[in-house]
Amino acid sequence: MSTSELTTPSADSVASKATHRSRKPQMRGVGKAQRREAIMLVIPSLIPVILFSVAPLLIGIFMAFTDNTLKRNHETQFIGFDNFVRLMSDTYFWESFKIGMIWAFSVTILQLLAGMGLALLLNSNLKFQGFTRLLALLPWAMPPVVVAIMWKMIYSPNAGPLNAVLGSMGLPSDINWLGDFSTALPAVIVVGVWVGMPQTTITLLAGMQQIPEELNEAAEVDGANAWLVFRSITLPSLKPIIASITSLNFIWNFNSFGLVYVMTEGGPGGKTMLPMLFTYIEAFKNRNIGYAAAMGDLLVLVVVALLGVYLWTQFKGDKIK
Incomplete structure (x- = not known):
């Protein structure tokens, strides 16, 4: 060649x-x-x-960098970081922030525990499963305002069914649940858990139904009881779902407004004053729009940080997979 x-x-x-x-x-x-x-x-x-x-x-x-108000004939001026400097020393706002964190943590954790228990119950071989699941979704389907009015009537100190039941059992029946300093926040937390529990329940139930039945059957053959099956199989399988729904629930609960506003308007004495509610009052009742905007900016940063934690958990879970 x-x-x-x-x-x-x-x-x-x-x-x-x-x-x-x-x-x-x-x-x-x-x-x-x-x-x-x-x-x-x-x-x-x-x-x-x-x-x-x-x-x-x-x-x-x-x-947030202006002195904007809702007063007539007010000329808005740029004031730099004055609103943020004022905010750093506002003890009422930071007290509402602390109450908001207590509310968000309490409601989120109780929603997870109650939702897990209800999901385990719905995942078992119950009769009328479709009807029971419909009942579990009922609080989620109701508008928050309707829920707040309903529970306000339940908590009524004079004609509320809760005090009536307590009275029939020989217990104190004159408790002002939403008007007493010691009971207002726990009472509102119970309502928050009741409202948000269906979403957590359905999410966890969907995760449970994705677990292969062979794993549970093998554990039962080996002599494992219900607690060991839950701890060794169900809970590890649900960890990514628990991380996701807990992070999202915390963000939603921290941003709560309508439910608490209708029930207590932040009272009594600010014991249920969540930061979003405090910001609303500062803006539309005190008419300090610029100062309220500074509060809103700070709360946005908190929510962004929470979203960052949520996305990090999601990325970490995907990386492990």
Whole structure:
């Protein structure tokens, strides 16, 4: 074989290279067209997000650096970090922040415990499972305002059914559940748990139904009781779901507003004054929009930090998998 035959490319290879080169511009054109189509599909969903989420957030951030109020003929001025300096020494706000953390932690943990118990019950072979699951979802389906009014009637010191039941059992029946300093926050926490428990229950129940039945059967054959099956199989299998739902519940509970506002409006004596409720009162009752915006900015930072923890747990769980 000659040297020219070794170095000269064949006609087929030349043709394939030419075809490959001609396809590159076509593929680039197809890729650009697909990106344009994707952008056009995403834009309609981005417009409401920008108008109703991003824009108000940016406006709120800006107002935190002003002395904006709802008073007539007031000329808004830029005051820098004055609102934040004032906020750092506002003992009432930090007291509401502490109450909000107590509320969020208590409701989230109790929701998890109650939801886990109810999910285990619904996952067993009960009669009328569809009906029982419907009852479990009932608190979630009710509007928060309706729930607040209903529980306010239940807690009524004079005509409430709770005090009536306690009286029939020979126990004190004149307790002002929402008006007493020592019972107001626990009473509201109970309602918060009742409202949010269905979501946790359904999420955990869905996770339980994904566990292979063979694992439970093998554990029972080995002589494991219900507690050992739960501790060794059910709980480890639910860890990623527990981390997700607990993080989300904490964020939602920390942002609670309507339920507590209707039930107590932050009373008595600020014992149920959550930070979101405190911010609302500062903005629309005291009319200090700029100062309330500074509070809102700080709470946004807290929520962003909580979201960061949630995403970190999700990333960590995916990495382990």
